[in-house]
Amino acid sequence: MNTHRMQLLLLARPVYFSLLASVAAGIVNTVWVARLGGPAVAAVAVATSTENVLLGVALVFGSGTTVLVAHARGARDPGAVRAAVRGGWALWALVTPPVVAGGLLAREPLARLVLGGADGAALPLAVAYFTLSMPGMAVFFAQQLVDGLLKGTGDTRTPMRLALLANGLILVLDPLFIHLHGVRGAAAATVLSRCVALGAGLLALRRNTLLRTARRAEPGETVALSLRRTLTTGLPMSSDFTVRQTGALVLVAIVARLGVTAVAAYAIAYKAMYVATMAFYAVRQAAAIHTAHTRGAGRDARWAIGRQAVLLSAALGLTAAVLLAAGAPWIMAALGAGPAVAHEGVLFLRCVGPYLVLMACLIALGGVFEGSGDAPALLRVTVLGTVVQLALAYGLTGLGLYGVCLASACAAAVQCALVGLLFRRVPVQEETGVSSVRAG
Numbered sequence: 001m002n003t004h005r006m007q008l009l010l011l012a013r014p015v016y017f018s019l020l021a022s023v024a025a026g027i028v029n030t031v032w033v034a035r036l037g038g039p040a041v042a043a044v045a046v047a048t049s050t051e052n053v054l055l056g057v058a059l060v061f062g063s064g065t066t067v068l069v070a071h072a073r074g075a076r077d078p079g080a081v082r083a084a085v086r087g088g089w090a091l092w093a094l095v096t097p098p099v100v101a102g103g104l105l106a107r108e109p110l111a112r113l114v115l116g117g118a119d120g121a122a123l124p125l126a127v128a129y130f131t132l133s134m135p136g137m138a139v140f141f142a143q144q145l146v147d148g149l150l151k152g153t154g155d156t157r158t159p160m161r162l163a164l165l166a167n168g169l170i171l172v173l174d175p176l177f178i179h180l181h182g183v184r185g186a187a188a189a190t191v192l193s194r195c196v197a198l199g200a201g202l203l204a205l206r207r208n209t210l211l212r213t214a215r216r217a218e219p220g221e222t223v224a225l226s227l228r229r230t231l232t233t234g235l236p237m238s239s240d241f242t243v244r245q246t247g248a249l250v251l252v253a254i255v256a257r258l259g260v261t262a263v264a265a266y267a268i269a270y271k272a273m274y275v276a277t278m279a280f281y282a283v284r285q286a287a288a289i290h291t292a293h294t295r296g297a298g299r300d301a302r303w304a305i306g307r308q309a310v311l312l313s314a315a316l317g318l319t320a321a322v323l324l325a326a327g328a329p330w331i332m333a334a335l336g337a338g339p340a341v342a343h344e345g346v347l348f349l350r351c352v353g354p355y356l357v358l359m360a361c362l363i364a365l366g367g368v369f370e371g372s373g374d375a376p377a378l379l380r381v382t383v384l385g386t387v388v389q390l391a392l393a394y395g396l397t398g399l400g401l402y403g404v405c406l407a408s409a410c411a412a413a414v415q416c417a418l419v420g421l422l423f424r425r426v427p428v429q430e431e432t433g434v435s436s437v438r439a440g
Helices: 003-036 038-075 078-105 107-115 122-152 157-181 183-207 209-214 223-258 260-296 302-334 339-351 353-371 375-395 401-423
Strands: 427-429 435-437
Touching: 003 038, 003 157, 003 183, 003 260, 003 302, 038 078, 038 107, 038 122, 038 183, 038 223, 038 260, 038 353, 078 107, 078 122, 078 209, 078 223, 107 122, 122 157, 122 183, 122 260, 157 183, 183 209, 223 260, 223 353, 223 375, 223 401, 260 302, 260 339, 260 353, 260 401, 302 339, 302 353, 339 401, 353 375, 353 401, 375 401
Parallel strands: none
Antiparallel strands: 427 435
């Protein structure tokens, strides 16, 4: 098997199971909260949506630190590793307090905003959840940084174990805490489980050989410079994620023009697609880590890594498209869709295949850009693609969910074409070690 493909698989597999564990815990959490009634479900949904947005903030220091540590690891420069670690923690310390304080002070207006005016009984429950979950953001952010540090050293297995630990504890504590304290209990179970996982993560950092060696090295730059370097590296990745999340929310609003049945079908079908899209993002993270490592080692293997990432992710996308199309009726039934919703959902899953394959290639190749410091170029493509997707989806709503699929596929094709043009400028790694620029 190709060396780069093997490395991508080794790095991506634990990342995928980490993401899968988080989604599974979220689904089970919703099931337990549903026993408290609709307002409780709405309150927790508000908190989950807010956390997804705040994850974009955490990616600034989490993903930025991953790339910088991986680059320093490739260069075998302990001082640069220590500088990257200091920069990550400094940025975490700078960002976290205003996010936590602002979230606490604005928890009621924030809940009203996300609930869209339909507050009622859900509003006090959402505020109660935020009262515990907002201070817990400090733990959540620290978890993201610990994961980023470990991934930068090439260790994606420990973050997987930490995710399994945190989400496993949530599954155990949720029934008890929700029974005793309702929605507050759900928040407490999540924060407590993450605290335990963070403690284990900090212990793993101390035991990591590369990081332990780096602690004795001179960083070679001030903390302020390390902080700026982390911010510069991570901000485009964070912005890319935020743009995609914002586009997804707007797309739901566009789908809402088709009626409640279409919205329900779209939401359920999209949950089924998570199993596939998480695999694409796992390959993306693996590509970013591997690219940064090889670049730090003085080798420009971007072309080879990108090619293998695209081949691997395209195979995953094609497999997912076939399975979703073939199993669409059973998938919708298993997720509790009624006849009308199931009909719309089956249509969506059977026509979303081209979009899945194109997005698989695009997402995976994005990791090469992130790992080589070219994330700003990728961000511009994402912004343009999101605008195209939303404009087309709005214009094609007359075709129902088929129009949404068509718009998404066209936008993904535009993004793939643009990223492909950028990628053609990347030097091709020759077997002899001599690089040549691809003609084009």
